[in-house]
Amino acid sequence: MATEPLAPVRLNRAILTKRLVAKLDREAVVAGIGNTNWDLFGAGHRPENFYMLGSMGLACPIALGVALAQPERGVIALEGDGSILMSLGCLATIGKIAPRNLTIIVWDNGLYQITGKQPTATAGSTDIVAVAKAAGIPNAQWVRTEAHFDQLLSRRFADDGPLFLAAKIDDKPGPVQTPRDPALIRNRFMKGLGVGNAGALD
Amino acid sequence: MTWSEAFLQVLKDNDVRLAAYVPDNVLTPLLTGITSDNYFRSVCATREDEAIGVVAGAWMGGLRSVVMMQTSGFALIANALASLTVPSQIPCVMVISERGTMGEFNVGQHLVARTMRPVLDTLGIAHHTLTDEATMPFIVDRSIKQAFMTQASVAFILSPLLTGGNPAGNAKLKSAG
Numbered sequence A: 001m002a003t004e005p006l007a008p009v010r011l012n013r014a015i016l017t018k019r020l021v022a023k024l025d026r027e028a029v030v031a032g033i034g035n036t037n038w039d040l041f042g043a044g045h046r047p048e049n050f051y052m053l054g055s056m057g058l059a060c061p062i063a064l065g066v067a068l069a070q071p072e073r074g075v076i077a078l079e080g081d082g083s084i085l086m087s088l089g090c091l092a093t094i095g096k097i098a099p100r101n102l103t104i105i106v107w108d109n110g111l112y113q114i115t116g117k118q119p120t121a122t123a124g125s126t127d128i129v130a131v132a133k134a135a136g137i138p139n140a141q142w143v144r145t146e147a148h149f150d151q152l153l154s155r156r157f158a159d160d161g162p163l164f165l166a167a168k169i170d171d172k173p174g175p176v177q178t179p180r181d182p183a184l185i186r187n188r189f190m191k192g193l194g195v196g197n198a199g200a201l202d
Numbered sequence B: 001m002t003w004s005e006a007f008l009q010v011l012k013d014n015d016v017r018l019a020a021y022v023p024d025n026v027l028t029p030l031l032t033g034i035t036s037d038n039y040f041r042s043v044c045a046t047r048e049d050e051a052i053g054v055v056a057g058a059w060m061g062g063l064r065s066v067v068m069m070q071t072s073g074f075a076l077i078a079n080a081l082a083s084l085t086v087p088s089q090i091p092c093v094m095v096i097s098e099r100g101t102m103g104e105f106n107v108g109q110h111l112v113a114r115t116m117r118p119v120l121d122t123l124g125i126a127h128h129t130l131t132d133e134a135t136m137p138f139i140v141d142r143s144i145k146q147a148f149m150t151q152a153s154v155a156f157i158l159s160p161l162l163t164g165g166n167p168a169g170n171a172k173l174k175s176a177g
C-alpha cells in the first residue's frame, strides 16, 4: 500500500525546520531525540519549544499530552523515522483520540543517523505515511518539495488536525546541539506555555 | 465507599483530571470509574512509556494527571523515567497494581515484579505500598500534594491486601488448594 509519490530530491531537515518555525506564532513544538531537536534549536530558540534529550520515541505522546492540556493551542511533534518506528502504537492512540490541535512531522532519512547511519525499515519496506493512515490518521501526506511543505503548513494548527506529514530527507546531521539541561528546558517550555510560576525568577 | 471510589475521590480532591493507562484486571474498578465520569479525561495508551509521555506533556501544559499500569508495565518505563521525567523534574503520579506476590500463578509476573522497587529506589522515586482502606486516602492525598509541590514523582503500589488481588489468579488459587 504505497502512498503518494515521494520527493524527487531529498529535502533537508534544518531547512524545513526553519521554514516551519517561520510559520509559527504561539504553537508548542515538541522535538525528538538528537538531530530532530538540535535542528529545532538551530532554527532559533522559542519559548514554546521542548527539546528531548532522551526518551527516544516519546515526542508524539508528549505532544499529545500538551494538546490535551491546552486544546486552544496548536501543538507540533517533530520526530525521526527511527524514533517513530520505536513507538508506532502512539499513532493508533492519536488516531483514536484525534486531537484537532495536533500535527506530527516525521523526518525520514531512512537512517538511525546519529548512531552511525544504520538503515531503518523506512529505507526499504515500510511506508510511514501509509502506517499513519492505517493507524487511524487519515490526513497523512508526504512532503514533496519545500514549496509543498510551506503550502501544507498554511493552515490553522489549533483546529485543523490531526495532521501527519513525513518528508524524505538527506543524511545530514544537525549542525548545532541543544544545551543539555533538562530542568531548564522544562521550565522554559512551561513558561512559554504560560503555566504555573515558571519564569517567575527571570 | 470501595477502595477504588475512595481513590478516585482523592484524585478529584487534588484536581487530577487526566488518566493515561494500559488496562489491567485489578485496575478495572478504577478505570471504569474514570471512563464513566465526565470529570476525567482518559487516554488508553498502547504502552506504559507512551502513557508516561502523555502525562509529562499534560503536566507541562498545566493539566494534572495520573498513570495507571500493572507491575509488568512498570518494567517498560525505566527509560522514560530516567531520561525524561526525573531529570526534567516532571512529577509523575503512578498507580501500579501489584502482581507477582501473595499468590501469583505466573512466573514471569513474579520475576518482573522483583525489578520494580529496586528501579524506583535507584531513581530516587518515592513509593508507597497501599495495603488498607483506612490509611490509603491520607497517604495518597498527602503524597500527590507532595509530588506536585516538589516536582518529584511518586508511585502508589496497590497491594493485593487492598485490592483483593487478581480475580483470575484467585480462581486459580482455589483450584490449586
Ligand SMILES: Cc1ncc(C[n+]2csc(CCOP(=O)(O)OP(=O)(O)O)c2C)c(N)n1
Pocket: A032, A033, A034, A035, A036, A054, A055, A056, A079, A080, A081, A082, A083, A084, A109, A111, A112, A113, A114, A115, A120, B079
Ligand atoms: C530506547 C533507546 N534506544 C536506543 C537509543 C540510541 N539512539 C539514540 S538516537 C537513535 C536514532 C534515532 O533515529 P532517528 O529518530 O531516525 O533520528 P536520526 O538520528 O536519523 O536523525 C538511537 C537508536 C536510545 N537513545 N534510546
